[in-house]
Amino acid sequence: MIEIRDARQDEFDELGEVRVAAYLADGFLSPQSTYAARLRALGADGLDHVLVAVERDQDHDSASDRSRRSPIVGTVMLQGWPQGGEILAGPDEAEIRALAVVPAARGTGLGRALLAAVIERAAHVGIRRLVLLTQPDMKAAHHLYDTVGFTRLPERDWSPEPGVTLLAYGRTLDGRRR
Numbered sequence: 001m002i003e004i005r006d007a008r009q010d011e012f013d014e015l016g017e018v019r020v021a022a023y024l025a026d027g028f029l030s031p032q033s034t035y036a037a038r039l040r041a042l043g044a045d046g047l048d049h050v051l052v053a054v055e056r057d058q059d060h061d062s063a064s065d066r067s068r069r070s071p072i073v074g075t076v077m078l079q080g081w082p083q084g085g086e087i088l089a090g091p092d093e094a095e096i097r098a099l100a101v102v103p104a105a106r107g108t109g110l111g112r113a114l115l116a117a118v119i120e121r122a123a124h125v126g127i128r129r130l131v132l133l134t135q136p137d138m139k140a141a142h143h144l145y146d147t148v149g150f151t152r153l154p155e156r157d158w159s160p161e162p163g164v165t166l167l168a169y170g171r172t173l174d175g176r177r178r
Contacts, residue, residue, distance in 0.1 A: 002073065002110060004117045007043070007050040015052055015075045016040030022100035028135055042077055042098050049078040049121050053101075053110055074101040076114040078122055085133070087156055087168055092128040099141070111141075115148055123173045130173065133158055133166035145169045 007015055019039040023029035029036060043050035053074035076099045081091040088095055096118055101110050122130055131153065134141050149171050156168035 001056045002053050002113070003056045003070075004051055004053045004113060007052045007075065009044075009046070011052060011072060012044040012050075013040075015050070015072050016042075016044075018072050018075055018102055019098050019100040022102060025103045026138075028138060039098060043079075047083050048080065049118070049125075051076050051078075051114060051117055051121070053105075053114055072102075073105040074099075074110045074114050076100075076118045078118050078127075080125075080127070085158075087131050087133055087158055092126075093131055094122050094125075094127045094129075096130055096132040111144055112148070115144065119148070119171070119173070128173055129170060131156065131168060131170045133168055136165065136167055142167075142169075 016039060019042070020029065020036050023036075023039065024031065029039070042048075052072045054070035054072055056070055077097040078094050079085070079097050080094040081088050084093070084095040085097075096115070099111060099114060099118075101114070119130065130150075132145070132150070134145070150169040151171070153168040153170045156170070157165055158168065159165045
């Protein structure tokens with residue numbers, strides 16, 4: 001059974017490694033990349049919403065069992081204004097960052113579940129528009145974003161360094177607090 005919940009401070013080292021391993025496994029990050037350090041550190045400052053997906057053993061549900069560490073199999077982050085990236089246009093927007101699922105859990109719907117959870121969190125805190133950046137060759141991610149209502153925002157594509165262009169996607173939310 002998978003549980004999606006807020007990350008605990010003592011899990012940030014592990015979830016950083018999950019992010020890096022997922023990006024490396026698909027060839028979206030080179031072993032020499034300086035971005036690996038950034039992926040590991042995202043959200044550790046406690047300013048943003050970081051969600052993790054953990055495996056839960058259905059046979060052990062006592063309070064003592066719940067306190068034991070469960071392996072992190074996925075993660076996603078919601079970064080708001082003003083600490084969000086260059087893509088954010090104002091305080092009613094937030095950026096989805098670092099969606100990552102361990103290779104062994106791919107194809108199970110976990111990425112979709114993490115995306116649904118972060119969208120729900122954004123709506124709950126009153127975000128009116130979600131945006132995200134993705135690499136052009138992350139085709140499976142593009143398909144996932146399309147199927148849950150994101151659309152391309154080519155006018156917001158961003159180049160963090162010469163020769164690198166990230167594709168922007170966005171989705172408007174109803175903005176009501178829930």
